[in-house]
Amino acid sequence: MTAPSLTIDVVSDVMCPWCYIGKRRLEAALDDVRAEMDVEVRWRPYQLDPTLPKEGKDRQQYLEEKFGGAAGAEQAYAAIRAAGAEEEIPFAFDKIEVSANTLDAHRLIRWAGMLGLTAQQEVVELLFKAYFEEGRNIGDDAVLKDIAEQAGLEMPVIERLLAGDADRDTVSAEIDQARQMGVTGVPCFIIDMQYAVVGAQSGEALADAMRKVVQEKNRQAAADDDKLQS
Template structure:
């Protein structure tokens, strides 16, 4: 069975990234037994200039999207798409637009405990932000998520009290921009194929099968 490697460039406050993650999960389930998929999560910040404490989410989003009507339309569409993907978006509960640098540090540290721990950390971060309205820029919230994902809480707390990996995360984000990532999610498959946006489950399923076939030296159908 061929292994398809995917680097997912994502931000935990991007609803399309959450949607893309769940659709990819469904695509991976569709090819279970045919294709093995190995995932690494890579950082991106939609709002890198936000202060560490974050800002008022509703005001920030209205200013960014051009008014409350635009926000309401976007949220309605995402809620509908989310239901299909198993996501219970609760935008009313979100009060803070956080700076996500520390969330990305946590995702990076989770990887040292394995891909399953990293995947669970990412899932919990998305769920906390979009379904529970928790501030994923807050260290107390991040430490709870770390513990839930099976990470060592005191170790993570010690890391957060330092500047560990802040520069490394920023460098990774700069690298993503340098290779042409201008929006997220971006799925970089086998370091050569880039799939932008929250594609459908069908598109992702076909991409996994075709790339696995190419890796095996068989023509894609």
């Protein structure tokens, strides 16, 4: 018997710590359901702050403006640090000097996806690690080229694409589409384009959501078979 198949579109921003946490929890969920179904994961763009300049903005200044001062920023990140520790993510927020504009990072994710979902997954992972564990500016072309090279992408192609505006409008349009669909926070996991799980939910919650979608697909298939036979 063929295993049921699902798609999961992860709407995410690689400067969002909860998205990194959500990625780890999704991986746990996928491990949980691996024997029951085939799941295809695709990464979709979102920008928490599209107003950031290409060069980014001083991280400390950005956080203090966003959270109303250093104390507010520290309080906001306490839960993130705790959740990161649970998922064994070695967040190194003190290393991050620049809050990055992620539009070009999303372009890189898109290009990797054209080569296959494995390449896309690798680029997403490297971007999260570069930003949150190494403190690198993932809006900087040199950093993006290094990540592309680590992921085995064709460097002459990536260098040419980054130097121009290729897919800039397409990525921006995808982000706008996500907002029009009602996505106001990330991560957002859209299962089979019909069921959304919002936020960095637990691996158990994500696995349960996948199973419910499969059960509904099976129920609908059985109903369709009954109609054909009647």
